[in-house]
Amino acid sequence: MNFIKHYSRILFFFLGLVMVGVSCKKDVIDDPQPQPALAPSITSIDPATAPVGSTIAVNGTNFDSAAVGTTVSIGGVSATIVSITSTRIVVTVPTGAVAGPISVTTGGQTVQSTVSFTPSATVPTPAGAKPVAEKQGTYFRNQSWSSDTVYVLRGKVYIPENFTLTIAPGTIIKGAGPESDPSGTNQAGALIIERRAQLIARGTAAQPIIFTSAKAAGGRNPGDWGGVVLIGKSPINRPRATPYPNGIRNTIEAYGEPFDNSGALQYVRIEYAGAGRLAGLSMIGVGNATTIDHVQVSYSASDAFAWFGGSVNAKNLYAYRNADDDWTVDWGYVGNVQFGVALRNPATADQSGSNGFEIENFDTDQTTDVEAVVPINGYTQRVAVFSNMSNFAYSTTPTTTAGGASYGAGIYLRRNSTVSIYNSLVYGYPEGIHLESVASATGITNGITDLKGIVLANVLTPIVGGGATTTEQVTAYVSGAGRANVVIASTDVASLLLNANTFTLDTPNFVPQAGSPILAGAITGDKLTNAFFSPVTYRGAFGTENWLAGWTSVTPQTTAYDR
Known part of the structure; x- marks a missing residue:
């Protein structure tokens, strides 16, 4: 009897070992192994030559769009990242960059381009030329643009609610084409003043404010950039949540404020706009406390002036050689x-x-x-x-x-x-x-x-x-x-x-x-x-x-x- 009890204890002991082994084996089978991140690649550099201080795009695959730990070097010199998506990194060519491959470290992996980037000689600034300031994205602060600087819009530039952009008489603002969009979404330059924001652009007859193409004289074409968009809170006969037209972000709301104020445009010229079917000047729900007079739209690839609802008044408008309708x-x-x-x-x-x-x-x-x-x-x-x-x-x-x-x-x-x-x-x-x-x-x-x-x-x-x-x-x-x-x-x-x-x-x-x-x-x-x-x-x-x-x-x- 004691032998049977002793034998039983031994048997249960070995059965326990077997069960533990099975359990451990099951744990190993069910425990998923961490998958390695997909290897990044560089497919092209656009452009492959550019001066120091300009921006270039590194195109490829599997970049970490969160930009956590992502770095880019050009010829061994670290470059500042302007924007990043999973397939495109826009960087500024750094001072001291030399010819050579571009390296990207992203997601813990490093990849190097198969072609070299070559810094070109800095384009000499013409005598008397003004400095250039690039504008992109959304500005959550008041802006003042002066006539001693030329401003370049890269992609859609937004002035959001509660902020004001003031532009001095005689100021030049240039709209860049979709190839210069830092977000990588190929949006042409445009200036968009959102609800409850204001644009104060009061030029004079002697010093008009000019929005024009970023291309050099002799190479400008209708549709080189988007245009100027004002958005207000005056009534619109569309249901709320209707998307804004022509790729403008957000949707309309059921506002009923005909006396809303989006600012002032006086003695303003808008040239070579119309990309993305934007009008030279688009007014969406703009109220009649807004001042608009002496505005010229020339060579738009789309409409010249477009009113989408609203109650804004206007005088002294000039539509010159535009492609589509003059007054929409x-x-x-x-x-x-x-x-x-x-x-x-x-x-x-x-x-x-x-x-x-x-x-x-x-x-x-x-x-x-x-x-x-x-x-x-x-x-x-x-x-x-x-x-x-x-x-x-x-x-x-x-x-x-x-x-x-x-x-x-x-x-x-x-x-x-x-x-x-x-x-x-x-x-x-x-x-x-x-x-x-x-x-x-x-x-x-x-x-x-x-x-x-x-x-x-x-x-x-x-x-x-x-x-x-x-x-x-x-x-x-x-x-x-x-x-x-x-x-x-x-x-x-x-x-x-x-x-x-x-x-x-x-x-x-x-x-x-x-x-x-x-x-x-x-x-x-x-x-x-x-x-x-x-x-x-x-x-x-x-x-x-x-x-x-x-x-x-x-x-x-x-x-x-x-x-």
Whole structure:
């Protein structure tokens, strides 16, 4: 019996050892082994030669985007990292760098480029050239930019809420192309003033503030950079959380502050913008406490001026040789604009169809007319008011095609949009007024649309209807008693006595000749009783004063902007 008990103890002892072994083996099997980090690689250097102080991109794979412990050396000299993603590191070429491979240490591993980087001689600063300051990212502090420095926008530059950017008269700001985006997302340079932020850009006639291309004189093109964007808290007829247009971060909110203030733009030129379909000047929900006057947009690859909702007022606007529409109204803009002139290059248009005015109110995938929104200022949230506008396209017989693109109408209203346009001139478009609606003709029967004192000259088809609105209905409306709208046939345009240089692209002048019939005959009353509007007797943008003199330019291609 004792033997059996002793044998049992031995048996249980060995069984215990076996179970422990099995348990340990199971633990080993189930315990995952740490996986080694994927090895980084360098695929290219862009550019492979550049001067000290400039930025270059090291492209590759498996970089630690958190930048923890990541270092870059050029020819054995440590370089400062500007930005990093898993596939791209942007660095500044350090002083003392020599020709040789670039080394990247990231995620505990080091990799070396198979090609060498060569520091080039520093580009000599031209005599009298101003120092250059690069701007990128978001600035969570007030900014003051002075005229003794040239500023370069790399990627989208944001001024967020509660901060102000002040730009001195005579300051030059250049927008770089998408290849210079430090974030590696290929965004062209743009300046974006977000809600509750302000841009104070008060130039003078003698010292305008200039936004232009970062490229050298002779090499500039429409769309070299994005443009200037103002965002406010004035009403917009879109649901909250609607994304901002054209790649601008964030979404709209349900604000109702028509007297919001985004700052001031006075005596400002914006040249060669339009990348990413941004307008030269985009205004999104901008309130009417904002000051905008004497602004020129030239050579935009997209629209010149674009209003997305809001109630901001503006005077003395100049759209010069832009590709798409000159005055774009969307998202329920209700502000006032007086004195605007647009001169187009008739050989240049946009694939979408270029118009003088393009007024619409909702997205292209919607199939019903937009509903009116009544904001706290009492206006129906669809009705902007324009007066004394001049749109010039063709001096010769208009055509619908231009360089593979197309021209449309001097005034194009669609999707049941409504607008008031007074005392304005449309010259040289395939269509004069094109008014169409998806659901009904209420845009011209509800008394909200008001088109009076308009001169349509040298247009192939003066009046066009579309959708649920017939040409006959629009014709009856436009030619109605008391509207004082006039159609001037191409054979009679000489009777307008326009300036001889109206269509001279390199030296335009829009002040009519003495005795011109458009120097008189302006209608009064209606919405022009608003105190914003200057009472004038003439139609079109000019009486006897040339308000473009001194601060505008039609030769930005040849201007050296580094001094």
